[in-house]
Amino acid sequence: MDFTLTVLGTASAKPVIGRQQSAQVLSVHGRSFLIDCGEGVQMRLQQCRLSPMKIDSIFISHIHGDHVFGLPGLLSTMGMLSRTQPLNIYAPANFGPLLKFFLSYYGEGIAFEIRHVPLTMKEPSVVYETKSLEVSAFPLNHGIETLGFLFREKEPQYNVRKWKIDEYGLTLAEIGAVKRGEDVVRVAPDGSSLVLPLAELGYMPYQARSYAYCSDTAPFPEEASWVHGVDILYHEATYLEELSEMAAARHHSTTLQAARCALEAGAGKLVIGHYSSRGQDIASYEAECRSMFPSTFAASDLDVFDVPLDKVEP
């Protein structure tokens, strides 16, 4: 029941020694999702011992080179490793020609299907769903079509308190109702009814977990509400506060803007990255954010952030 973020790259437009460009893996219940795919992603995947074959699907925020130039190599390697599982790439519409051109030149050795799922939206919308996970995309503010992603575990099925089964002699149908999150209602032959409340019979075994990716973006009014209550918010913080004018001009965020989003969203933890190549004093980035949002972590490449299962006692 993992829910683990591995940050593969924390540089912005230009890689610097020790920092590759934007890419991350979120692993949820054994499925691995690649979020953005900057140059050098293959090396980073090897370093964290994750086979490219394990990648379930890919989410691309936007087509700037520092978020996609690792794709041609990664897709080619998947082809050489004889991947057969189809691969969905969720990305803005303007990603389509990139993929098409790549396949026209390098598609020969690729036997698996690569499907671009074009995303366009004005507000959050579910784009991926499994039994236990839901991924929404939402527009960011970067001067080019750019998407944020919110990964959210679905609420788990209720567990039934075993001693309540004996106490009330619960039937299979009644146990089913509890698991679905319903009260048990017993109607006697005389028409009278007895309600056995859900809260007494069952409990949710853990809290659903969530992760949001907001990069690249300048602040915008809806942002915090769209990632409200998220466990981990990854937010770009390209610039220190003193470069706020440059941040605005380039549709990026400063440290304090990232921290404000985390604060207003009530996030559990803020992870920052996408540092400008001008400023490599990452401690300063972290300190500036912490002045507003103490639970901030300035990521380095290959950092791992785990959201542990918050188990509820019966």
Next chain:
Amino acid sequence: MDFTLTVLGTASAKPVIGRQQSAQVLSVHGRSFLIDCGEGVQMRLQQCRLSPMKIDSIFISHIHGDHVFGLPGLLSTMGMLSRTQPLNIYAPANFGPLLKFFLSYYGEGIAFEIRHVPLTMKEPSVVYETKSLEVSAFPLNHGIETLGFLFREKEPQYNVRKWKIDEYGLTLAEIGAVKRGEDVVRVAPDGSSLVLPLAELGYMPYQARSYAYCSDTAPFPEEASWVHGVDILYHEATYLEELSEMAAARHHSTTLQAARCALEAGAGKLVIGHYSSRGQDIASYEAECRSMFPSTFAASDLDVFDVPLDKVEP
């Protein structure tokens, strides 16, 4: 008067930890030439403290991804660094659409001119020339249009032995003749002539140096003669000898095939790379080559091979 090879990447189709894909820099008399451009080249350039802005021109052997997927990032970075100097890329004709597509999607921030010089040839032919250097390209045997490159210093101008100037009272015109590598011929008024031989009056101050890049290729009959007498031969050795059938099937070379080329060419030194991801025991590659050609060096990323100036005493 440098003549220095820096190997940036020694992996083949798939990068492995510590080995990026094919790319090299040859620095000659202060000019830097990039040869192939696999993914990760920007990081490697930073590690060897070479600014992308210093790259004079780029030579691409062929369009397989492991030789070109570093280009989009590198060209974008040159754009961000505000390069203005035009950049020539010498590459096979089928490189053209790759560059064209890249520029259509990512050309906006690129203010310098990128010129693809399309190369097609059946035998060695000079493709680049300065006062002191000549670069030839020649076809390799890789199942797709692929080029090798030979970088050769031009023969230097002769130096004149100073005491011979006094001894014979050489005129400026006669000194000029010696510098051009000619004997001095003096004709007396009576028609008789006196020859002052070049070998007595002058000397070549150093031996012209050379470097050849042969990757990717299976062996072929003309190869050794086309790189005859080269100081350093870089030759791919994708496979150990036991995988010679796979090498043949994939148009690659084994260790001994690389060594045989060096031996027949009378190369000064053989540098090998482009190792298959199957075999990471590089010492075995080196040992197999050395059994035939002792002066073999199995390159690792960031290895530097210098050809020192072989100065001649007056």
